Amino acid sequence: MVNMLIVLFGLTMLYMAATSRIKAHIKMLSIQGLILFLILFLDEDKTNLINLIFLSIETLLVKTILIPLFLTRILNKNEVFRDNEPHIPNFYSLVIASIMLFAGFMISSLHGQGFENVTALYFGVSISTILISLFLITTRKKILTHVIGYIMMENGIFLLSLSVAKEMPVIVSMGVLLDIFIAVFILGFLINKINTAFDELNICELCNLKDCDCND
Amino acid sequence: MIEVILIFPLIACLILFFIKSKKLNDFALISYSIFHLFISITLYLKKINLEISTTKLFGAYFSIDSLNILFLLILSVIFAGVAFYNKSYFKNTDRSDKAHTYYSIAILLFIFSMTGTILSANLALSWVFIEATTLASAYLIYFNKTKHALEAAWKYVFICSIGIALAFVGIILLSIGTGSINSLFFNDLYINAGKIVPFWLKLSFVFILVGFGTKMGLAPVHAWLPDAHSEAPSPVSALLSATLLNSAFLIILRFYKLMELTHLDHFAKILLVSMGLLSLFVTAVFVFNINNYKRMLAYSSIENMGIIAIGIAVGGLGIYAAMLHLLAHSLIKSSFFLTAGNILKQFKIKKISEISGILKQDKPTGWLWIACFVGIAGIPPSPLFLSEFLLLKAMIERDQIPLAIIFAILLTIIIFGIGKSVIKMSFGDVYKHENIVNKLSLGMYIPQIVFITASLILGICVPAFINQIINNAALAVSIT
Numbered sequence: 295m296v297n298m299l300i301v302l303f304g305l306t307m308l309y310m311a312a313t314s315r316i317k318a319h320i321k322m323l324s325i326q327g328l329i330l331f332l333i334l335f336l337d338e339d340k341t342n343l344i345n346l347i348f349l350s351i352e353t354l355l356v357k358t359i360l361i362p363l364f365l366t367r368i369l370n371k372n373e374v375f376r377d378n379e380p381h382i383p384n385f386y387s388l389v390i391a392s393i394m395l396f397a398g399f400m401i402s403s404l405h406g407q408g409f410e411n412v413t414a415l416y417f418g419v420s421i422s423t424i425l426i427s428l429f430l431i432t433t434r435k436k437i438l439t440h441v442i443g444y445i446m447m448e449n450g451i452f453l454l455s456l457s458v459a460k461e462m463p464v465i466v467s468m469g470v471l472l473d474i475f476i477a478v479f480i481l482g483f484l485i486n487k488i489n490t491a492f493d494e495l496n497i498c499e500l501c502n503l504k505d506c507d508c509n510d
Numbered sequence: 511m512i513e514v515i516l517i518f519p520l521i522a523c524l525i526l527f528f529i530k531s532k533k534l535n536d537f538a539l540i541s542y543s544i545f546h547l548f549i550s551i552t553l554y555l556k557k558i559n560l561e562i563s564t565t566k567l568f569g570a571y572f573s574i575d576s577l578n579i580l581f582l583l584i585l586s587v588i589f590a591g592v593a594f595y596n597k598s599y600f601k602n603t604d605r606s607d608k609a610h611t612y613y614s615i616a617i618l619l620f621i622f623s624m625t626g627t628i629l630s631a632n633l634a635l636s637w638v639f640i641e642a643t644t645l646a647s648a649y650l651i652y653f654n655k656t657k658h659a660l661e662a663a664w665k666y667v668f669i670c671s672i673g674i675a676l677a678f679v680g681i682i683l684l685s686i687g688t689g690s691i692n693s694l695f696f697n698d699l700y701i702n703a704g705k706i707v708p709f710w711l712k713l714s715f716v717f718i719l720v721g722f723g724t725k726m727g728l729a730p731v732h733a734w735l736p737d738a739h740s741e742a743p744s745p746v747s748a749l750l751s752a753t754l755l756n757s758a759f760l761i762i763l764r765f766y767k768l769m770e771l772t773h774l775d776h777f778a779k780i781l782l783v784s785m786g787l788l789s790l791f792v793t794a795v796f797v798f799n800i801n802n803y804k805r806m807l808a809y810s811s812i813e814n815m816g817i818i819a820i821g822i823a824v825g826g827l828g829i830y831a832a833m834l835h836l837l838a839h840s841l842i843k844s845s846f847f848l849t850a851g852n853i854l855k856q857f858k859i860k861k862i863s864e865i866s867g868i869l870k871q872d873k874p875t876g877w878l879w880i881a882c883f884v885g886i887a888g889i890p891p892s893p894l895f896l897s898e899f900l901l902l903k904a905m906i907e908r909d910q911i912p913l914a915i916i917f918a919i920l921l922t923i924i925i926f927g928i929g930k931s932v933i934k935m936s937f938g939d940v941y942k943h944e945n946i947v948n949k950l951s952l953g954m955y956i957p958q959i960v961f962i963t964a965s966l967i968l969g970i971c972v973p974a975f976i977n978q979i980i981n982n983a984a985l986a987v988s989i990t
Contacts, residue, residue: 410689411686411687411689412686424679428672431672437664440668444668444671444672444675447672447675448675451675451678451679451682454679454682455682457686458682458685458686462634462685462694463634465571465635466632466634466635466638466694469634469635469638469639469642470634470637470638470641470678472638473638473641473642473645474641476645477641477644477645477667477671480645480648480667481664481667481668481671484648484652484660484663484664484667487652487660488660488664491657491660492657500661500664500665502657502658502661503658503661503662503665503736503737503740503741505736505796505799505800505802505805
C-alpha cells in the first residue's frame with residue numbers, strides 16, 4: 295500500500311512535467327500533500343505522539359490546504375493561467391522527467407553498505423522528485439511555476455526525511471515548517487509586487503541587473 | 511541573563527510594531543546593538559575566567575565555544591557600528607514611519623537569526639536560523655521599492671531558498687550516515703565521528719557546501735550576491751557582507767571539522783580550494799569592467815570569502831590566516847559599504863563612470879574611500895596584508911606553489927580592477943550634478959573611522975587578546 299502511494303507520488307511529478315496549466319500544478323501540489331499524509335499515517339510508528347500530530351498537521355493542513363489555497367489566490371489575482379513556451383517543450387520535459395524517475399527507481403534497487411538505515415523506495419523517489427523539480431524550475435518561464443517547483447522540491451525533501459529511520463526533534467521540524475511557510479508567503483508577496491511593477495510575470499523580465507554598462 | 515540576547519529582539523519587534531515611531535526605532539536598534547556587544551564581551555570574559563570550552567544556554571541547543579565567540583564578537587562590533595550609522599542615514603529622508611518601522615523590525619530579526627545561527631549547537635537548528643536570515647533580510651533588500659530592488663529581492667529569496675533546501679538534503683543524508691547516533695548536535699557528531707559511514711558523509715558534505723556556500727557567496731553559487739548587495743540600502747549591504755556571509759561560513763567550518771575527524775578532509779579540501787579559486791577567478795573577471803561601485807564591493811566580498819575558503823583548505827597556518835582574514839574583512843568591508851552609502855547619498859548615482867572628485871566634494875568621505883581601498887587591497891598596514899601573506903607562506907610551506915602563484919596573480923588582477931575604479935572616483939574634478947548634497951552628519955563618518963582605525967591597529971600589531979581569540983578559533987577547527 296505504502297509503496298503504491300510512493301509510486302503515485304512519483305507519477306504526480308510526471309504529470310507536473312507534462313502539463314502547462316498552472317491550476318493543474320497547484321492541484322497536484324495538494325494531492326502530493328495528501329499522499330504524504332497517507333504515507334505518514336500508514337507507515338510511521340505511532341510511538342512519538344507529539345511528532346506524529348505535528349507532522350500530520352504539517353502535511354494535511356499546510357501542504358494540502360493552506361499553500362494550494364494561497365497559490366490559487368495569487369493565480370486568480372494575477373491572471374496567469376498557463377506557462378506558455380517553456381524552454382523545453384512539454385513532451386520532452388516529460389521524457390526527461392521519466393528518465394529521472396526511472397533513475398530514482400534504479401537507485402532504490404541499490405543495496406550496499408550504509409543503506410540499512412534508509413527505506414530504498416522512498417529514497418529513490420524523493421531524489422528523483424528533487425531532481426525533477428530543479429529541472430522544471432530551470433525550464434519553465436513563469437515566476438509562479440518557479441514557486442510551485444520550489445514547493446515540490448520541499449515535498450521531495452520531506453519524503454526524503456521520511457526515508458530515514460529516525461526522526462528530527464520536534465523543535466527542529468517546527469522551525470523548518472515555519473521557515474518554508476514564511477518563504478512561500480514572502481515569495482507570493484513578491485509575485486504580487488512583480489506583477490504590478492513589470493508587465494508580465496515572466497522570468498525574462500527579471501534581467502535588468504547585470505554587470506555591463508546598461509546597468510543603473 | 512545571556513538568553514536575553516535572543517529574546518530581546520523579539521520583544522522589541524512587538525513593541526515597535528505597535529508603536530511605530532522613528533525615534534523609538536532608532537533607540538531600539540542602538541540599545542540592542544550596545545546590549546549585544548555587552549553580552550558578547552561578557553560571554554568572552556566569562557569563558558576566559560572559567561576556562562571551559564563550552565557554555566550552554568537554553569538547555570543544549572545554544573552554546574558558546576572558542577570558535578563561535580570570534581564570530582559573535584565580529585557580529586556585535588559590526589552591528590554596533592551599523593546601528594549608529596543607520597540613525598544618521600535615515601535622518602533627512604522622507605520615509606514614512608511605517609516603512610521605517612518595518613525596516614527596523616527586519617533588521618532586529620535579521621540580527622536575531624544571525625545570532626541564533628552563530629550560537630546554535632545543532633546542525634538542523636542552524637539550518638533553521640540560516641533560512642530565517644534569508645526571510646528576515648528579504649524586506650531589507652526590497653526596501654527601496656524600485657524595480658531593481660524587487661528583482662534583487664526575488665533572486666535573493668529564491669536562490670537562497672533553493673540553496674538552503676539543498677543544504678537540508680545534506681543534513682538528511684548525514685543523518686542516514688550516522689546510523690545509531692540519533693543526534694545532530696555538533697558535539698555528539700564529533701564524539702561519534704568514527705561511526706559515520708564515509709560514503710554518506712562525503713555526499714552530505716557536497717550538499718552542505720553547495721547549500722551554505724550559496725549563502726556564503728562562494729562561486730559558482732554566488733549569483734544573488736552582487737544584485738542583493740548593490741540594491742539594498744548601504745547599512746544593510748554592510749551587514750550582509752560583513753556578518754551574514756560569516757555566519758553561513760561558520761556552519762561549513764563546523765561541518766569541515768567533522769570531515770577532518772573522519773579523515774575525509776582531503777576530499778573536503780579539494781572542494782573548498784576549487785570553489786575558492788573559482789570565486790577569485792569570477793571576481794577577477796567581473797570586477798574589471800564593472801560600472802557600479804556597490805556591485806564592485808559585492809564582488810570583492812565573493813573574493814574574500816574565496817580566500818577564506820582556500821585558507822581553511824590549506825590548513826595549519828592557513829586556518830589562522832583565514833580567521834584573521836575573516837575578522838579584518840568584516841571590519842574593512844563594512845566600512846567600505848558604509849562609505850559607499852555616503853557617496854550614494856551625495857551623488858545619488860551608482861555609476862563609477864559618472865562619479866569623480868569625491869575628495870573635492872567631501873574630504874572625509876574621499877579619504878575614507880581611499881583608506882578602505884588600501885585596507886581591502888591588502889597594502890600594508892592593512893591586516894589583510896598580514897593574512898594574505900601568512901596564507902601564501904602556508905601554501906609555500908606545504909609545497910602548493912602552483913596554487914600560490916595562481917592565487918597571487920588573481921589577487922593582483924582584482925586589486926588593479928578595484929584600484930582603477932577607486933582612484934578614478936576619488937580624484938579629479940567633480941562632474942556637474944544637479945542634486946549633490948553637501949553636508950552629511952557626523953554619524954555617517956564615525957563608525958567607518960573607528961573600524962578603519964581598529965583594522966589599522968590590527969594590521970600593525972595584533973593585540974594579544976585578539977590574537978588569543980583567533981588562535982583558539984583556529985585550534986578549534988584543526989584537530990592536529
